[in-house]
Amino acid sequence: MAIIDFEAVHLIRNQKFLLENINWQIRHGEDWAILGLNGAGKTLLLQLIAGNLWPSSGKLTVLGAEFGKANIPDLAKRIGWVSNVVQAKLYQSDTALEIVISGKFSSIGLWQDYSTADEKKAAELLAMLGGDNLHHKSYQILSQGEKQVVLIARALMADPELLILDEPCNGLDLFAREDLLVRIAQLKCQKDAPTILFVTHHIEEILPFISHVLMISNGKIFAKGTPQKLLTPAILNNFYQRKIQIMPFMKERILVYPQ
Numbered sequence: 001m002a003i004i005d006f007e008a009v010h011l012i013r014n015q016k017f018l019l020e021n022i023n024w025q026i027r028h029g030e031d032w033a034i035l036g037l038n039g040a041g042k043t044l045l046l047q048l049i050a051g052n053l054w055p056s057s058g059k060l061t062v063l064g065a066e067f068g069k070a071n072i073p074d075l076a077k078r079i080g081w082v083s084n085v086v087q088a089k090l091y092q093s094d095t096a097l098e099i100v101i102s103g104k105f106s107s108i109g110l111w112q113d114y115s116t117a118d119e120k121k122a123a124e125l126l127a128m129l130g131g132d133n134l135h136h137k138s139y140q141i142l143s144q145g146e147k148q149v150v151l152i153a154r155a156l157m158a159d160p161e162l163l164i165l166d167e168p169c170n171g172l173d174l175f176a177r178e179d180l181l182v183r184i185a186q187l188k189c190q191k192d193a194p195t196i197l198f199v200t201h202h203i204e205e206i207l208p209f210i211s212h213v214l215m216i217s218n219g220k221i222f223a224k225g226t227p228q229k230l231l232t233p234a235i236l237n238n239f240y241q242r243k244i245q246i247m248p249f250m251k252e253r254i255l256v257y258p259q
Contacts, residue, residue: 001064002027003162003195004049009058011044011219019044019219022058026212031188031196033206033227036216037240042199045216046083046164049197051076063161077106080155080194083166087151092140096131096150097122099139103157118157125153128190129183145176149183156187156194163194169205181207203231208252215239231256 004026011019019041026032036042047053049062051072060067065075080103094102100122101114126132131149134142139150148168155163165184169177187193188209198210206213206227213230215222222239223230230236231254236244243259 002061003030003063004197005059005061006048007059007061009048009055009060011048011053012056017219019048022221024214024221024224026195026197028195030211031209032198032212032214033210034197034199034214034216035201035203035239037201040216041219042216043166044219046081046166046197046199049162049164050079050081077158078161080158080160080163081166082148082151082155082164082168084170085166087147092138094139095136096126096134096139096142096146097136099150100125100153100157103154106158122153122157125156126150129153129187130179143176144171145173145180148172148180152183152187159192160194162197164197164199166199167201168198169200169202177205181205185209203256204249204253206231206253 002025004024006022006024009019009022010017022045034042034045044053048055048060051067055067062075063078065071097119101118104114104118123132123135126134126149129149129152131146131153134146134150139147142150152165152168168184169180172180184196185207188196198206200206210227212225213227214224215230217239223235231246233244233246236246236256244256245259247255249255
């Protein structure tokens with residue numbers, strides 16, 4: 001069973017193709033990055049995967065649940081999602097620990113009873129991600145890097161099978177970004193780590209554990225394959241429709257910038 005399976009999926013609004021003929025599969029043991037410029041369709045893909053949007057045609061199966069036959073709210077509980085959209089909805093006065101615990105219930109705010117074991121698990125997740133000093137701090141006073149740590153811990157609280165990281169480094173300075181990427185790499189080394197779908201504008205953020213890359217442009221798949229095959233000058237020049245330069249970056253990563 002594939003983790004995600006798009007079969008000839010179209011998304012149409014007002015007789016316009018927003019996503020066209022998406023054929024894409026994520027198999028067990030794979031972790032993917034999604035690349036695309038603003039407006040390429042990355043967020044629409046994520047909204048489909050999470051069940052917030054419905055394909056206009058085609059077949060979409062996520063974690064074995066086929067859209068049209070599955071309970072989408074139940075499916076959503078098996079997916080962890082870190083994004084600015086989630087961050088904007090949170091109660092800023094809640095503590096970091098409260099926000100992490102809320103991930104168990106996929107709720108905004110804590111309205112259900114939780115156990116000492118839940119509190120312990122939330123604290124352990126924060127510690128694993130380097131946030132063991134954040135427990136009782138109000139979310140609104142945290143730095144952007146600390147907020148991202150809390151969001152990732154929250155997404156992991158329900159033991160998701162799929163973890164979507166939607167531009168997790170957005171708004172971080174150079175050092176906070178690298179600290180967060182180290183935490184993400186360490187997370188992937190944990191036993192029973194979820195499949196990771198990492199969305200970014202910046203190729204240097206693609207870590208060595210990422211096995212495949214999906215390149216999307218104007219609502220269509222431009223290319224898909226391993227980083228070694230796709231992140232080359234010839235393909236990237238065509239993808240961006242601009243001349244680019246590539247140089248080695250740290251830890252098997254590369255830096256891409258306009259020529």
